[in-house]
Amino acid sequence: MTDSLFVPSRLPAAVLWDMDGTLLDSEPLWEIAMSELAERHGIAMTPQLRESTLGNSLPDALAKVHVAAGIPPADRDPAADGRWTLDRVGELFAQGLPWRPGAVEALDLVAGAGIPMVLVTNTVREAADVALETIGLHRFAATVCGDEVPVGKPAPDPYLRAAELLGVASADCLAVEDSPTGTQAATAAGCPTLVVPSAARVEPGPLRVFRSSLVGxxxxxITEAWTGGLAHIATCKNGDS
Structure with missing residues (x-):
């Protein structure tokens, strides 16, 4: 049977979507901005440095560039560098944001099943609002941005906030992520997580189910990813892992 005719008896209370690298193929645009920032500080953006910043909050990503550039803490200006980076990302986003393969269809599938959705991103509100012009704010019951929680990903705060906004337990939600940082945040919040890696490898671990693409x-x-996470939680409670 097709999904339009068959709805599994057990579905998550909500699906919590990461944005960059999961719904939108925006990581290459962030890479342009971060590489140019690194050049402004006299260094090249190595693959290792770029991978270390994937999925980070803006302050964390800036700090890693500053460390790589050997800038003493007293000489760093995260406010100025943050402003420059956001302005550059805004320019790049305005030129067009491509979707990740299968993302539109996945969003429509979840919406068609009547499952509430929340966008949970480390991107600051200013840049996220530009991206939401492409994704469609109307798709989501709520949105949570990296500058709207005490600590961004990899801390669990963004996902805990998303569940709180919906009035449901985090374990009743399925998160969808692409990066090591985002996956760590989701699983730390207790969310079973469907991992669809994009630019960086994500290690296997508790609450994580992997898929190569959102296509199909x-x-x-969705049910298997969520219930698989619940099964792990039950096993842990029984003291078997």
């Missing part, structure tokens, strides 16, 4: 995603895949 079905409600059965």
């Amino acid at each position: 995603l079905g409600l059965d895949d």
Whole structure:
């Protein structure tokens, strides 16, 4: 049967979507901005440095560039560098934001099943609002940005906030992530997580179910990812892992 005719009996209370690298193929645009920032500080953006910043909050990403550039803490200006980076990202976003393969169809699938969705991103509100012009704010019951929680990903705060806004337990939600940082945040919050890696490898671990792409995603895949996480939680409570 097709998903339009068959709805599994058990579905998550909500699906919590990461944005950059999961719904939008925006990581290459962030890479341009971060590489140019690194050049402004006299260094090249190595693959290792770029991977270390993937999925980071803006302050964390800036700090890693400052460390790599050997800038003493007293000489750093995160406010100025943050402003420059956001302005550059805004320029790049305005030129067009491509979708990740299968993302539109996945969003429509979840919406069609009547499952509430929240966008949970480390991107600051200013840049996220530009991206939401492409994604569609109307798709989400709520949105949580990196500058709207005490600590961004990899801390669990963004995902805990998303569940709180919906009035549901984090374990009743399925998160969808692409990066090591985002996956760590989601699982630390207790969310079973469907991992669809993009620019960086994500290690296997508790609460994590992997899929190579969102293309062809079905409600059965969503159910299996969520219930697989619940099964792990139950096992842990029984003291078997």
